[in-house]
Amino acid sequence: MTLLSLLHVEASYGGGRVLNGVSLRLAAGEVVALMGRNGMGKTTTVRAIMGLAPWMRGQIMFAGRDIGQSAPHRIARAGIGLVPEGRHVFANLTVRENLIATARAGRGWSLERVLELLPQLGARYGAMARTLSGGEQQMLAIGRALLTNPSLLILDEATEGLSPKLRDEIYACLAAVRQSGMAVLLIDKHVAALSRLADRTIILEKGRVTWEGTAAELPSDATALSALGL
Numbered sequence: 054m055t056l057l058s059l060l061h062v063e064a065s066y067g068g069g070r071v072l073n074g075v076s077l078r079l080a081a082g083e084v085v086a087l088m089g090r091n092g093m094g095k096t097t098t099v100r101a102i103m104g105l106a107p108w109m110r111g112q113i114m115f116a117g118r119d120i121g122q123s124a125p126h127r128i129a130r131a132g133i134g135l136v137p138e139g140r141h142v143f144a145n146l147t148v149r150e151n152l153i154a155t156a157r158a159g160r161g162w163s164l165e166r167v168l169e170l171l172p173q174l175g176a177r178y179g180a181m182a183r184t185l186s187g188g189e190q191q192m193l194a195i196g197r198a199l200l201t202n203p204s205l206l207i208l209d210e211a212t213e214g215l216s217p218k219l220r221d222e223i224y225a226c227l228a229a230v231r232q233s234g235m236a237v238l239l240i241d242k243h244v245a246a247l248s249r250l251a252d253r254t255i256i257l258e259k260g261r262v263t264w265e266g267t268a269a270e271l272p273s274d275a276t277a278l279s280a281l282g283l
């Protein structure tokens with residue numbers, strides 16, 4: 054069953070067109086990696102989905118509803134959780150306060166279960182978010198998104214600036230999220246890890262989808278990947 058679909062989505066910030074007709078699909082429970090070099094339109098695609106693009110045209114359907122013209126809070130309530138690029142946790146709230154700020158009872162992600170998945174958060178439970186390391190802040194952003202109990206979790210630059218060890222922890226956490234049946238749209242630069250985690254990869258180049266395929270279809274050598282726009 055299709056959970057999210059974009060059809061000919063165009064977007065701009067007032068200057069030139071940034072998305073030039075993005076069409077993509079994501080099934081319920083599917084993990085899709087959205088890849089592409091810097092400036093190709095990944096974050097803008099996420100903004101368009103979340104209702105945060107300044108100008109957007111085309112169709113965006115989520116769980117059978119047209120959300121293309123919906124307000125961001127309605128889109129979030131419809132069941133899309135976002136871990137934004139740069140994390141954006143509430144710096145002057147504690148870990149606990151960040152987690153409960155947007156929590157919504159639903160299909161299974163309770164505070165207890167999130168702390169079980171991300172024990173680092175329990176260890177820093179009363180600390181101000183601004184005192185956390187980059188990795189801890191990313192885990193907090195993921196925990197916060199999970200607690201809204203979305204059916205789709207979107208992570209924009211999921212492991213940017215993190216050490217290989219922390220990256221692996223994030224990937225392990227996402228593997229557990231995937232086990233729970235949640236769909237994931239994952240933006241990340243680490244092709245090897247993604248091809249293990251994702252069912253499918255979509256590559257964006259200059260605001261267009263230029264390649265789509267399974268992990269097995271993705272070439273493994275750098276030259277071929279570069280030719281695909283990675």
Ligand SMILES: Nc1ncnc2c1ncn2[C@@H]1O[C@H](COP(=O)(O)OP(=O)(O)O)[C@@H](O)[C@H]1O
Nearest residue numbers: 066068071089090091092093094095096097098
């Ligand atoms: N707030 C903004 N105002 C104007 N142009 C922007 C803004 N954000 C992004 N852009 C431009 O849109 C294009 C796509 O950016 P973005 O979606 O952030 O790419 P990616 O996430 O793939 O790195 C880039 O050329 C970028 O310069």
Ligand SMILES: [Mg+2]
Nearest residue numbers: 095096097138
């Ligand atoms: Mg980006």
